[in-house]
Amino acid sequence: MTAVADHPPVRRPVVALVGRPNVGKSTLLNRIVGRREAIVEERPGVTRDRKVVEGEWAGRVFDVVDTGGWLAGGGRLEQQVSAQAERAIAQADVVLLVVDAAVGVTEEDEQVAGLLRRSGRPVLVVANKVDSDTREPDVWEFTRLGLGDPWPVSALHGRGSGDLLDQVVSRLPAEPEPAAPADQEEEGPGCPAVAIVGRPNVGKSTLFNRLIGEDRSVTHDMPGTTRDAIDTVVETDEGPVRFVDTAGLRRRARAGEATEYYSLVRALKAIDRADTALLVIDATEGVTHQDQRLAERVDAAGSPIVIVLNKWETLDADARANVIAQVADRLSFLGYAPVLKVSALTGLGVHKLLPALRQAVTEYHRRVPTAELNRAVQAAQAAHPAPGSRILYATQGAVDPPTFTVFATRTLPPTYLRYLERRIREHFGFGPTPLKIRVRRRSS
Ligand code: GDP
Numbered sequence: 001m002t003a004v005a006d007h008p009p010v011r012r013p014v015v016a017l018v019g020r021p022n023v024g025k026s027t028l029l030n031r032i033v034g035r036r037e038a039i040v041e042e043r044p045g046v047t048r049d050r051k052v053v054e055g056e057w058a059g060r061v062f063d064v065v066d067t068g069g070w071l072a073g074g075g076r077l078e079q080q081v082s083a084q085a086e087r088a089i090a091q092a093d094v095v096l097l098v099v100d101a102a103v104g105v106t107e108e109d110e111q112v113a114g115l116l117r118r119s120g121r122p123v124l125v126v127a128n129k130v131d132s133d134t135r136e137p138d139v140w141e142f143t144r145l146g147l148g149d150p151w152p153v154s155a156l157h158g159r160g161s162g163d164l165l166d167q168v169v170s171r172l173p174a175e176p177e178p179a180a181p182a183d184q185e186e187e188g189p190g191c192p193a194v195a196i197v198g199r200p201n202v203g204k205s206t207l208f209n210r211l212i213g214e215d216r217s218v219t220h221d222m223p224g225t226t227r228d229a230i231d232t233v234v235e236t237d238e239g240p241v242r243f244v245d246t247a248g249l250r251r252r253a254r255a256g257e258a259t260e261y262y263s264l265v266r267a268l269k270a271i272d273r274a275d276t277a278l279l280v281i282d283a284t285e286g287v288t289h290q291d292q293r294l295a296e297r298v299d300a301a302g303s304p305i306v307i308v309l310n311k312w313e314t315l316d317a318d319a320r321a322n323v324i325a326q327v328a329d330r331l332s333f334l335g336y337a338p339v340l341k342v343s344a345l346t347g348l349g350v351h352k353l354l355p356a357l358r359q360a361v362t363e364y365h366r367r368v369p370t371a372e373l374n375r376a377v378q379a380a381q382a383a384h385p386a387p388g389s390r391i392l393y394a395t396q397g398a399v400d401p402p403t404f405t406v407f408a409t410r411t412l413p414p415t416y417l418r419y420l421e422r423r424i425r426e427h428f429g430f431g432p433t434p435l436k437i438r439v440r441r442r443s444s
């Protein structure tokens with residue numbers, strides 16, 4: 001071990017400050033250190049610019065690393081990033097990307113943001129130089145960086161720095177980290193995970209076997225999270241798709257085998273690991289109370305749902321109309337879920353499943369431009385103002401599912417939020433994916 005004798009043997013959490021020159025990193029660093037006597041360790045030989053100081057907030061002690069100056073010099077960003085700065089980011093528990101709210105998004109900001117998104121580290125965007133309320137609406141444009149809601153602060157005056165530090169501390173590992181196990185090889189984000197759920201005997205196995213049968217090669221089975229769970233990755237025209245927990249589905253469907261294999265608990269576990277769910281319903285029985293209960297639970301998990309009315313080929317026109325009416329009535333809370341009519345037995349309509357799943361997953365991960373979002377929200381407000389409140393601006397803070405934060409002078413009633421959701425969907429589509437809208441109060 002080197003120089004710093006009073007460091008405990010376990011490594012302290014590390015907060016790294018990154019950003020282009022002059023955005024206020026040093027000022028923020030001093031703000032975080034506060035009145036404590038700053039132990040500014042210039043570590044010569046590592047890099048001239050890198051500073052490490054000790055910060056403390058809410059009882060947590062952590063190192064703050066200023067990677068300042070790492071953008072100095074010409075050439076492509078990737079070349080400019082010093083090995084030390086990269087390592088600082090890689091080792092950081094939280095990275096603060098500092099940007100200048102008075103200037104707005106610059107190309108350099110975007111490049112750094114891209115680098116950080118690829119690093120996979122938790123990042124907070126700090127919109128600095130928000131010295132007063134009037135500047136707050138300027139910060140939303142930084143959501144464009146794709147790193148979540150920006151945190152407005154004034155490093156110079158201390159405004160918002162407490163809120164920021166709360167966020168930082170809440171993202172630190174709870175305990176001094178034990179040696180991290182090697183990351184499990186998971187299918188990348190490009191491979192959507194699908195759970196096939198439904199009551200026993202609705203035709204899940206038959207459907208699954210047809211999906212993996214249709215001149216598609218099963219690329220591989222891979223272990224799921226529980227001991228007996230197996231996932232199946234299938235190559236499709238639209239890329240690989242991972243079906244979650246398929247052991248029970250791969251057994252030959254036998255008549256009369258009223259398998260309870262896919263009990264509710266098991267289905268819910270599968271849904272937790274899935275990007276989207278295929279909810280299979282036996283159209284010959286219509287939408288039962290049990291289907292309804294399962295649909296509610298799946299919906300609560302937040303992922304998009306594709307409703308599959310199976311055994312469609314056996315129904316006459318009246319029966320079909322009847323089932324459609326039941327879906328509208330008993331599954332109305334699924335609102336935007338597509339409804340597919342298929343026969344797993346004959347293959348009728350099955351070709352529509354994968355495109356529907358793909359669309360659901362794409363929309364689930366979708367991010368819309370902030371400026372356009374605000375145009376849509378302002379148009380909605382102009383057409384129909386919120387009772388007793390005014391919307392200042394809106395941002396999309398997250399995906400999976402798309403989650404919007406609406407900044408308003410007063411809270412908004414649920415009916416108004418539903419209205420906003422409808423308008424957002426009219427403007428952007430979003431298909432089957434659920435949306436979340438939350439409201440934060442801001443003085444105008
Ligand atoms: P760094 O080089 O990115 O670390 O930036 P500095 O911390 O050196 O700050 C650059 C300039 O921005 C200095 O003149 C600071 O006084 C100024 N500055 C930093 N934070 C704020 C702030 O919150 N509000 C305002 N108005 N100016 C700030």
Ligand code: GDP
Pocket residue numbers: 198199200201202203204205206207249253254255256259310311312313314342343344345346
């Ligand atoms: P699971 O328990 O949900 O996996 O259901 P299975 O796939 O085992 O199917 C239950 C029964 O429904 C079996 O007898 C299947 O042959 C039958 N079945 C499945 N899909 C269809 C369909 O589209 N049409 C008809 N008529 N029967 C089907």
